Amino acid sequence: MYPRPFEYVRAGSVEEALDLKSKTGGRFIAGGHSLLPMMKIRVTSPETLVDIGRLDDLRGISANGGFTIGALTTHSMVASEGGNGFPAALKEAAGMIGDPQVRNRGTVGGNVAHADPASDLPTVFAALGATMTATSKGGTRDIGAADFFTGLFESALNDDELLTAIEVGSEGGGRGSAYAKLFNPASRYAVAGACAVVDLDGDGTCTSCTVAVGGLTPKATVLGSLASAVVGSRITEATAEAAGQAARAEVGDDVMGDVYAGVEYRRDMLGVFVARALTAAASRAV
Amino acid sequence: MEVSLTVNGRAVTSDVEPRTLLVHFIREHLRLTGTHVGCETGYCGACTVHVDGKAVKSCTMFAVQADGADILTIEGVANDDVLHPVQEGFWERHGLQCGFCTPGMIMSSIALLEANRTPTETEIRHGIEGNLCRCTGYHNIVRSVQYAAAVMRGEEPPPPDWET
Incomplete structure (x- = not known):
């Protein structure tokens, strides 16, 4: 599988990369692990690639x-x-x-x-x-x-x-975070993924909670309704499950299915993985 | 476009089209056909080589991106007639059947063991999760890597399953 032919230029600095981009109208390539597979199946065919992979100042x-x-x-x-x-x-x-x-x-x-x-x-x-x-x-x-x-x-x-x-930001001082996902076994992409960030006070009561989800929604999305299910209580199995339910309700119909995992299945799994992410985040909030 | 790189210790310079994938450069320009093309999508890992000491899928990198890099392929891992411990492990523990995935499996396993000489079975399975084998069910591959890990630690390898 060969991409369509393209011109290749390599940038030696951020300034040069921006110059080359504006002169050629090309696309940046770094590791190429998103772009190159799409070029191989010709979903995208840039006329010029501007390689930024050697800009070592941007690494670390x-x-x-x-x-x-x-x-x-x-x-x-x-x-x-x-x-x-x-x-x-x-x-x-x-x-x-x-x-x-x-x-x-x-x-x-x-x-x-x-x-x-x-x-x-x-x-x-x-x-x-x-x-x-x-x-x-x-x-x-x-x-x-x-x-x-x-x-x-x-x-x-x-x-x-x-x-x-x-x-x-950094973590600690009562803040913890976790990411949990159900992945497609071939691609490892998220079928349903959830990230939870929680703050707990000295008693283990949740004082703030942010949950974002992806994999099944068209873009990474922060769910606003979960805080009310969790803030003010300790994060137990019951509160995590309630948050999972709230997540299912909030994503509603804004869910994409595919041949591997349909809409309902993904939405159900989202609840499970929101609960797992919350529980793990709470266990790390020390 | 001209690229210069080191492959298995040998300096090579070649003129390539920018769209030439590293795996095709290795196989068709350098005629090193031990590196295999399996799926071409980035899933199967049969094309795994080391680029500057790190395992990468050579079907998901353009040769021009590797300009100046130090590449190690399966042809470069043995020391003349002495097999690398991982190759020896695959031989001794029957880590292959058809053999198509083997070069990539070995390159991933070497990268794993370079970083961790005492991997658990779980760590081995995660270490080779970018490599698909459709014959073995992975069991003997894991045993092969355990054999190699022991050899690389200077220890006696565990006995084969069929003797225990």
């Missing part, structure tokens, strides 16, 4: 109160991140993407910019309230995760922008 995770994740950081780097307070859900989700080979090449920025609804990281970044940094020739622009994912394979990035970093 730095701690600064929270954490800044460079766009070229690979999933395997995130999965093995040992930083104190690094969000557990993010580490966990990165380790569940694809398989070891995919995690070695696939990048966080590429994954997020691709905005695949079945992908894991958009769900996690939505729940964590991450901030995406988009760089253009005019400077940088911060986009909240809730505004970043605008639809099926669509993000708020403009044509003249490159996603360069993602910022997340």
